[in-house]
Amino acid sequence: MLPDYSDSPVLAGVVAQGLLPSKRDCYLLAQTVLRGFASWFCSRPAWTVGEASATLRKRYIDIQESYDGVAVIHRGCIEDYFTEGGHLGRGGFGTVCRVEPTGQGLSRFKPLSPGIAYAMKRVKLPNRDTELESLSKSFVNIPMSRMLEFLQALGEERATREHVTRNLLRVLDMPQSMYIVMNLLEGPTLQGWMTAMKTAVPERTCADLAQQMLSAVHYLHRVAGAVHRDVKPDNFGFVRTVRNIDQPGNVQLFDMGLAWVLPEKIQESTATNLHDVAPGGTLRWLSPEAWCGLCGACSDVWGVGLIVHTLLVGDMPFGLRKLEEEVQVRNAVFKSKLNLSTSIWRRVSAQARKFVDQLLAKDVAARATTTAALRHSFIREENVPPSWSSRACTENVPPSPQSPKVCTQKCGGFFPRVGRRSIYFHAVD
Numbered sequence: 001m002l003p004d005y006s007d008s009p010v011l012a013g014v015v016a017q018g019l020l021p022s023k024r025d026c027y028l029l030a031q032t033v034l035r036g037f038a039s040w041f042c043s044r045p046a047w048t049v050g051e052a053s054a055t056l057r058k059r060y061i062d063i064q065e066s067y068d069g070v071a072v073i074h075r076g077c078i079e080d081y082f083t084e085g086g087h088l089g090r091g092g093f094g095t096v097c098r099v100e101p102t103g104q105g106l107s108r109f110k111p112l113s114p115g116i117a118y119a120m121k122r123v124k125l126p127n128r129d130t131e132l133e134s135l136s137k138s139f140v141n142i143p144m145s146r147m148l149e150f151l152q153a154l155g156e157e158r159a160t161r162e163h164v165t166r167n168l169l170r171v172l173d174m175p176q177s178m179y180i181v182m183n184l185l186e187g188p189t190l191q192g193w194m195t196a197m198k199t200a201v202p203e204r205t206c207a208d209l210a211q212q213m214l215s216a217v218h219y220l221h222r223v224a225g226a227v228h229r230d231v232k233p234d235n236f237g238f239v240r241t242v243r244n245i246d247q248p249g250n251v252q253l254f255d256m257g258l259a260w261v262l263p264e265k266i267q268e269s270t271a272t273n274l275h276d277v278a279p280g281g282t283l284r285w286l287s288p289e290a291w292c293g294l295c296g297a298c299s300d301v302w303g304v305g306l307i308v309h310t311l312l313v314g315d316m317p318f319g320l321r322k323l324e325e326e327v328q329v330r331n332a333v334f335k336s337k338l339n340l341s342t343s344i345w346r347r348v349s350a351q352a353r354k355f356v357d358q359l360l361a362k363d364v365a366a367r368a369t370t371t372a373a374l375r376h377s378f379i380r381e382e383n384v385p386p387s388w389s390s391r392a393c394t395e396n397v398p399p400s401p402q403s404p405k406v407c408t409q410k411c412g413g414f415f416p417r418v419g420r421r422s423i424y425f426h427a428v429d
């Protein structure tokens with residue numbers, strides 16, 4: 001639709017006075033109309049639902065025929081199916097709340113069970129192709145069968161055992177929103193837990209958490225056939241409330257918002273392959289290859305490596321914690337060397353150091369695959385010392401300027417809270 005220019009001052013003045021327009025008025029009028037047309041023409045793609053966005057909607061509509069985990073409803077009647085029971089969190093892409101299915105919800109959506117509370121995330125469906133770029137463009141490009149395999153893998157009970165939050169249902173509320181119904185994580189996020197920690201984590205606990213995180217990304221790569229692209233402590237959550245630092249319990253990987261579904265599931269032989277993807281992730285948690293617009297299974301391994309480094313010594317490598325600017329972070333990732341021989345690291349076992357070194361190899365060919373990492377002696381419990389990894393080093397970790405509340409007021413905070421929000425950004429060449 002063309003914009004309405006009838007309220008343009010030139011035209012309004014001419015019409016109001018009942019005068020014939022002068023040559024100058026005609027000239028101004030023509031200019032206004034031309035300018036209006038030009039701006040309409042330039043902004044046109046932003047007004048239309050792009051082809052890719054429309055394809056995505058159509059794919060979900062088609063898939064509901066063959067898969068119980070996808071359903072389409074119209075005109076905002078989600079409240080008929082779910083009762084909201086409190087806000088759980090908000091991210092850059094949506095809000096999450098606790099819900100329980102109503103009787104109507106239970107009879108309409110097969111994957112749900114009575115008497116169980118779930119987490120439900122509301123995401124705005126992309127209206128433009130530009131928004132789709134960083135979100136789920138891969139959904140549009142892969143064959144339908146792969147999209148279905150991905151959704152099914154996230155919906156299986158096995159996902160829970162492999163430390164991935166189970167996505168039971170995607171409800172498309174046309175045309176605006178999508179609701180993702182997941183198993184409810186009752187404990188804090190890994191970042192929340194780390195931030196509230198008064199002291200360092202025992203090495204054995206670090207190994208246990210590392211095993212769970214690797215198992216999650218391994219499942220996503222090998223069974224669902226996707227790369228997560230946003231592995232960070234904010235995207236792991238404890239299934240239950242944490243009571244014991246030695247055995248904090250099970251964590252699960254959630255937030256598949258940036259997951260990139262690949263045409264083929266990843267195997268050991270393709271675990272170091274890199275794919276050309278739309279850039280996306282969280283600044284300090286980006287792998288070296290992500291800065292070049294590339295991504296693969298190894299990029300998620302890098303994310304786990306950063307988390308394990310932080311768990312073991314209370315700080316991120318390469319001085320990342322203190323960096324704010326995109327260019328500084330990029331330089332640190334490319335130019336700073338991984339230093340595992342500082343005084344704080346000398347308190348950590350040799351196998352833990354080797355493990356971190358292999359996960360944070362900048363060259364993807366040298367970086368451990370998930371299979372190799374899961375077989376590492378650090379992960380195997382009998383080899384991990386039960387000692388505190390670096391108990392005496394709390395004073396070396398200044399409170400993060402980004403979380404003064406948690407770090408300074410509550411407990412002095414051992415772990416920094418850094419770089420929380422997922423972003424789309426343009427990688428520099």
Ligand SMILES: Nc1ncnc2c1ncn2[C@@H]1O[C@H](COP(=O)(O)OP(=O)(O)OP(=O)(O)O)[C@@H](O)[C@H]1O
Pocket residue numbers: 088089090091092093094095096119121165182183184185186189234235237254255256257420421422
């Ligand atoms: N299954 C769940 N159970 C309990 N809480 C959850 C669950 N999923 C998400 N949350 C809460 O909601 C918050 C936001 O969720 P999520 O990270 O998926 O949103 P996002 O928009 O993708 O965020 P980000 O910008 O960090 O990528 C989380 O930090 C967490 O606290």
